Amino acid sequence: MSKELLSVQHLKKHFKTDEGIVRAVDGIDFSVNVGETFGLVGESGSGKSTTAYTIMGLYTPTEGKITYKGTDISIGINKRPLPLKKDMQMVFQDPGSSLNPKRSIKQILELPLKAHDISKEDRQKRVIELLQMVELPEDYLERYPTKMGGGEKQMIAIARALATNPSFIALDEPTSALDVSMQAKILNMLLSFQKELDLSYLFITHNLSLMRNIASRVGIMYLGKLFEVAPATEFFHKPLHPYTKMLLSSIPVITDEEERMKPKKVVSRGEIPSPVNVPSGCYFHPRCIDCMDICKKEEPPMIEVEQGHLVKCHLFSTS
């Protein structure tokens, strides 16, 4: 059994709005092991990004516990010690807005190094090293993000995350705004960094075909709750939760082999409800094809069906 790096226990993050309390993350448990990629999938509004932001400390958790390397870090970013911040980094979805357009690439890459008190000489060396790591030429140092393509910008964002030698990186849909060819390039880069530097990733995406190829374990989120957690291979060959099946059957695929893998007769219907006004019982019951009476009243518990394969559904709890 590999070592646990990060563990999240009963994490909740609620937001107060005029219309009521938004339960963006509502009691989730999972862990990320050293050197693995944990994938978080779900439709928009399911709370994937909020989870990542809370782990990174950008939000303070409403309830629950986040443990990182054995210490409790369920506090906001301003209360976290500097060495911890150095060890956990994040790459955002849109590099256009996560890179400052008024700073040169050199300034962007230097900033995290400055924040962690690294000498000027070492900074110079490190910045050039980082550019080489993401395979960009050295003359990019004096360029500005606005003059670069989306893929190159995202590479700079990754280089910035790597600057302080972290052991954990949260990747929030790092390639969803990019073309397939650029996506493949960036993912290959991320995978080789993971091997070389023994990194652990929390990878957020709504692209399931991509998840199949990058994650070691996958968690499905819906309205702030985890519905199914399983090792990637099992997840795709033996999906259990009706929501997982619906997601899988919606994926557009190219080859006939892939077509055969998709669950049959599960047609996507309905939309994710507002997190302010959630359905009773199991949150998914209004869209579920296997909905039973009990689903409308009671929330199903999370059950371990097989070693490491957890599912939150009455279909498996009653039998």
Add this chain to the structure above:
Amino acid sequence: MDDMIVDIRDLHVNFSIYEGVLRVLNGVNFRVGRGEKIALIGEAGCGKTTTVKSIMRILPIPPAEIVSGEVFVEGRDVLKMSTQELQNMRRKTVSMIFQDPTAALNPVFKVGNQIGDIIKYSQTRSGEKIQKEEIREKTIQVLKEVAMPDPERIMKNYPIQLSGGMRQRICIAMALVSATKLLIADEPGTNLDVTIQDQVLRLIGGLVRKRKTSVILISHALGAVKGLVDRVYVMYAGNMVEAAKTEDLFSNPLHPYTKALFNAVPKLTGGGIPEGIGGRIPNYLDPPKGCRFHPRCDHAMPKCRRKAPPLYDMGVGHEVACYLYGGE
């Protein structure tokens, strides 16, 4: 000729910007038959949207400039139409759904009124006056057609009160409200979740089948087009590089670019992250001579650098622009 709803011949479009002239469309040939469903695929920036915008003639001129070529819609050259004729064409023949439904809808008007305006506009110009009641009924009817729950309540909502999938369905309703003969959908599901994208594409598929409308679907989600269209055009850097029936293209892609594009998609069956295509889409200020794909192509030959290959017909309507399949 008569059975073609759109026929683009050797279209060249340039964009003039501060740094120089971007030679974007480089001799595009493109045909859509009546009732035929077509997909246009390719990387971002390859000229898909420019091509369809030239059909609607909504390219911003300047900076765009149509250098040469002809664009026929139902046998008439769009580039030579008067304003009046253009408006008639947009009203009756061709409709378009844009990528971002949020930007396509006016945020300060209720969606019911926005749909109603289109009904009113397309009716009054054809001579008949239309009553308010009738507009209302038609709006409700078209909202029902796009599977909108509770149309009477939705009509009174502003776009911001609706979800992304619902906004896109409003846009589809607006495009289909006048009996169009051609629907152009520019990445209709790209900004939406997979489940909603699936719903939107199935909705479009169902509606056009019922009405026998022709479709041009632009997408870079390759799998999404597979179940919906009859024929696929693959575009690269302002050229059509391959055109074939959907099954032919997916089972037997010929052009090195098409193959690379298919290989770059991560597969649900596993097998790791694919290699991707080396290099990037060329700079349109100074595009490569000859075949525009040659700097990224594994099979590039000396003649690829000199002259762009013509389209070779490989039988059963499978065309490919590559010297690997023809020429001496």
